[in-house]
Amino acid sequence: MTETRQRVGWIGTGRMGAPMAERLARAGVDLAVWNRTAAKAEPLRAHGAAISGTIAGLRDRDVVFTMVATSADLDQVLAELLGDGDGPGVVVDCSTISMEASAAARRACAGRGTAYLAAPVSGNGKVARAGGLSLVCSGPRETYDRVAGLLTHLGKSATYAGEGETARLVKIAHNLMLGVVTQTLAEITVLAEKGGVPRHAFLEFLNDSVMGSAFTRYKSPAFVHLDYTPTFTPVLLRKDFDLGLAAARALDVPMPVTALAAQLIQASLGAGRSDEDFAILLDLQAAASGLELKPEDVAVDDGLGS
Template sequence: LSNKGLYFLDAPCTGSKPGAEKATLTFMIGGDQDAFNRTKPYFEPMGKQFYYCGGPGMGLQAKLTQNLILANIMQAFNEGLVLSTKGGIEPGLMLEILENSAAKSGLIAFKAPYVFKRDFSTNFAAKWMHKDVTLALESAREMDIPLPQTSLTQQMFRAAMAMGFADEDICATVKVMEQWAGVEIKAQQH
């Protein structure tokens, strides 16, 4: 197509529903760099950050990597908060400890209040994260890269879907661990 003056860019974004509503999305772009430079003004009204990642498919590779990390952080949060809550630590206190430690995470800071309020309305559906984690695992398999932790995280997202949480936000995956452990994570009112 390039010999006819047509170029393809893959330009997945991150920022979920709030980023789209506030025009603060982050784009990861793959494809012809000149084509990206020419089309960047069309992306600017939608986002705040633009990363040129390389040739065709590299934007998607970056997005899958980013979502793989987010999914694993979400699962670590789920396990940790279920453990600490069942062990007797108030969830709000545990979050404060995390926020003041090396375990601090933008994802946790954003999602924990939703979990504490039991608000699983969708910013990014669990089924879409499962899809991205599955694609990341397929990419890794093509490159002969084992991703053992991510394989387990994929299974947790699959369990959440099987339990009826597919269309809820990714933070709804905590309900799988809660049901298994017989505990519910809710912050106490101070």
């Protein structure tokens, strides 16, 4: 069955889920969505999506995507989605959860005759809206091929990483680098500014150099303007570091730089900055360096065309 004929469900229309579901709806996919706070799903009606009053109302869908915050959230929604009878044809989970939790979800789906694909994503809500997400997927190859057409609507790429829960390890490793790079970016930006270089000038140079990346570019506006509107909070980043360091212990991989970054992320929570964007690592680094930061009123390209 092609993606244009598949009946698709979506669970979770938060900061990430809403723009992802919107991309499916805009592509003409037959889409029904559910969210715990129904008002957050309502804007999707304007793009052609139906709103389901219950999770159980999505059981007859060919494919159901889930995008939730924690393993416990996934357990809860799957319990209602799978019920006591037949579940949907495929569940594609885009959340960032542990390998163990993902394996448990796979077993639960298998018990109801539902195929399961782990498909966590790289990017934030703004990146999702711009179509810039990268997905990494694991599970049976035939399941991946079954939904590959739908995945093309969600982002710029989807990588098949193999059987089982390998995609979870890839995503956790990715988020460890996210935290380490952000802390490093904060350190070198503070170093340059304390030496007399405007933040925007340093970041412009960095982004245009071989050391720049899509990530450093779209994080630059937050650093320049000190705009910490959350895209990803320190609480969520700490969760991923906990998962990553647990995997490192299980696999006997020393990760000294990652362990230190984890402590600095914890310090941001201790400073009461839990509800802001994790770019507040810049503030903490500046405070530790005796530097008072001020917003710079300079236009900065985030690389997303916005």
